[in-house]
Amino acid sequence: MNMNLITQIYKFLRLSILDIPYDRLLKFILDMLTTDQNSSVKRRGGIYIFQNNRLKLSTHNGLGKEILHKCSEVELGHCLCGKAAQICRVQILEHRERNHLHLYVPIIFKSRVYGLINLYLPNGYRYSTKEEQFLKLASVWIGEILKRKLDEEKLKEAHIETRLILDSVGSIIIGLNRENRVRIWNRGAEKVLGISQSEIIGRKIDECDILWDLEKIRAGISECRIKRTPIRLDELDFKRPDGSRGFLGITVNPISSNKMNVIIYGADITERKNLELQLAHTQKLESIGQLAAGIAHELNTPTQYIGDNIRFLNDAFRDLTSLIEYIMKFLNRGETETAPLPIDEIEKRMEQLDMRFLLKEIPKAIEQSLEGIDRISQIIHSIKEFSHPGSKERASVDINRCIQNAITISKNEWKYVAELTTDLKPDLPPINGYPQELNHVFLNIIINAAHAIKERLKRNKEEIKGRIHIKTDASEGFVEIRISDNGIGIPKSIQKRIFDPFFTTKEVGKGSGQGLAITHRIVVKKHNGSIFFETEEGKGTTFIIRLPINNLSSGEGEYEKGQDIICG
Ligand SMILES: Nc1ncnc2c1ncn2[C@@H]1O[C@H](COP(=O)(O)OP(=O)(O)OP(=O)(O)O)[C@@H](O)[C@H]1O
Ligand SMILES: [Mg+2]
Structure with a gap:
């Protein structure tokens, strides 16, 4: 060749x-x-x-x-x-x-x-x-x-x-290399974050002007790299391409590849969050609705005695006015009229009016009315705090005040079946959280306690009231709230299910089974806290809630339902 x-x-x-x-x-x-x-x-x-x-x-x-x-x-x-x-x-x-x-x-x-x-x-x-x-x-x-x-x-x-698979997934998928440079940016990421693949591939994720909570993302990525475990970042603030505010639910996952070592996947969970908020709000309004008759009754009692007192004060004022007018007639006469004051007549009239009684009772009636007005305004204040949809922003929350609100609102539920006592630590540090939602947590648990006691009294045909005791305390960075009742207790067979949505043992119309599910979500997901209970069948239950004081993340410390159950 x-x-x-x-x-x-x-x-x-x-x-x-x-x-x-x-x-x-x-x-x-x-x-x-x-x-x-x-x-x-x-x-x-x-x-x-x-x-x-x-x-x-x-x-x-x-x-x-x-x-x-x-x-x-x-x-x-x-x-x-x-x-x-x-x-x-x-x-x-x-x-x-x-x-x-x-x-x-x-x-x-x-x-x-x-x-x-x-x-x-x-x-x-x-x-x-x-x-x-x-x-x-x-x-x-x-x-x-x-x-x-x-x-x-x-x-x-x-x-x-x-690529087709990555793009066909509606969720966000982002791959990063060791230097945080973007290697994968799928359609989902383009759509949700409004940045095209060609703009971002090869650039450092923290230098790309993505309008999301960069601090949390950075922290999540480095935690994932250090611990080599998936890190969940829920309710991560971000700006949607249309300019509105939204929330992302994201998991930062470690992977072993030469080119990448972190995969971020997740989705825009704004709609789901809004629905959850609506559901929680509806349940809250529902419980207030169910409590409405009781609240009306609570308002009625002071209103009635304020009315009685004012009527009494009105009569007393009329009587006193007639006496004063009689006396004034003598005091205002001219210099030429020198006849002495008709003391006997005045005394007689004073006796007729039962002056001693009036002087004793009028201040009491005023004091009682003022107390009644305080009571009414306290109830109205609590209702307002409850029915408020709640801010999306965290605030400094006085847990003792939330508990007082819940006690006030639910009074008619427990007062016929239980004595409610409190041991609220006076200088309890405020926690960083969502006050309206925490009001709701305590309301749910107090009402459950009242129902459990009512059920015990019914079963045992007892007449002596039960007991609800609420204690707050602070230790090592968290506030602890214990709500105890001596109701029926929670049978072993249902202990694992009580936090499940729609699980209820109550008859139709009495319970929807959402109370503890929502309570769990608020405590664990929204406040990074924990909730568990100690219970003994026939003897009673204590719910123990722990809320971190300086919880800055709204992350989901995912909590295994039914975990930490301690049975006496
Ligand atoms: N303190 C308690 N003592 C005994 N059982 C309780 C107590 N708290 C909750 N439970 C049980 O847990 C179940 C679920 O409670 P949850 O508050 O979620 O729903 P519910 O009270 O039935 O309905 P609702 O949605 O109106 O609150 C109750 O039906 C009850 O069986
Ligand atoms: Mg309930």
């Missing part, structure tokens, strides 16, 4: 880096072997590739229709090509009928035949040792090049498929 080895090597090297599809690469290889100016090889030939144990003609140069028809697929061991592939070495075979020779070069990859190059030669052709050596090397090079190309194409395909 008289080929210049160096030129050929160079050509093969070029082939190995050419960015062209596999089919075109095959054609290139065949062209290289059939169009060499100095070659005596006729410009005819083909490349067969093994597919399902058969040789398939994958590209050719100058082969006639008849051959294409007959030889497009060849079985191993059949015809000249099949036999040549089986023998697996560079060789020349003679085609007697057609009066030409075939030069067969097997394509070898890792010692296995991958395919076969079939070149047509004129009769009588003999190749040199040099040429044979070159063809032997070429058969391995071509094998390597083709296999690599095929792998590359498979990889590309897999890459495209992965």
